[in-house]
Amino acid sequence: MPVVKARADILIERSPEHVFAYVARDFFLNYPRWSPEVKRLEVLTAGPLRVGSRARQLRTDQGRESESTFRVTDLDAPTRIAFAETTNLFRISYRLAPVDGHTHLVFDFELTRLEFYMRPFEKLIRVTIQEGAERVVRNIKGLVERQSAEPDGVMGAAGSPHG
Numbered sequence: 001m002p003v004v005k006a007r008a009d010i011l012i013e014r015s016p017e018h019v020f021a022y023v024a025r026d027f028f029l030n031y032p033r034w035s036p037e038v039k040r041l042e043v044l045t046a047g048p049l050r051v052g053s054r055a056r057q058l059r060t061d062q063g064r065e066s067e068s069t070f071r072v073t074d075l076d077a078p079t080r081i082a083f084a085e086t087t088n089l090f091r092i093s094y095r096l097a098p099v100d101g102h103t104h105l106v107f108d109f110e111l112t113r114l115e116f117y118m119r120p121f122e123k124l125i126r127v128t129i130q131e132g133a134e135r136v137v138r139n140i141k142g143l144v145e146r147q148s149a150e151p152d153g154v155m156g157a158a159g160s161p162h163g
Helices: 016-025 027-034 116-149
Strands: 004-012 038-043 054-061 064-076 080-085 090-099 102-111
Touching: 004 116, 016 027, 016 080, 016 090, 016 102, 016 116, 027 038, 027 116, 064 090, 102 116
Parallel strands: none
Antiparallel strands: 004 102, 038 054, 054 064, 064 080, 080 090, 090 102
């Protein structure tokens, strides 16, 4: 049972197929773009993204570095992709639904346990995780819409999350 949950959603002015391609098909390329906390991402499974694909990430969140390995647990184009940390510390999903030619993106994050030393900070952790979820959907929206507006859909310096 998850200890901390966060959900954020947004409407993206692109088709679900376009958003899914950005979020899922090109995940290993684009994930660090919408989540600048990712300092290093190492793909552990060769080939295209599929259920069972694994990666290791080094992140810096709120000044704290953490390393985790995660795997794809669900992949249903163009409506859903989900990940879980290999020890089931966290689960993440991106769900996409068509809305009048656009995409309603829902991002869910579940932290399944808190270490004992973190329990006094549970309220702060909840707020931080919710803010992070909201930032994720805003970043994806901005990047996908900006990418689509550029020639050939190529991301330039202006397309970086800090650009």
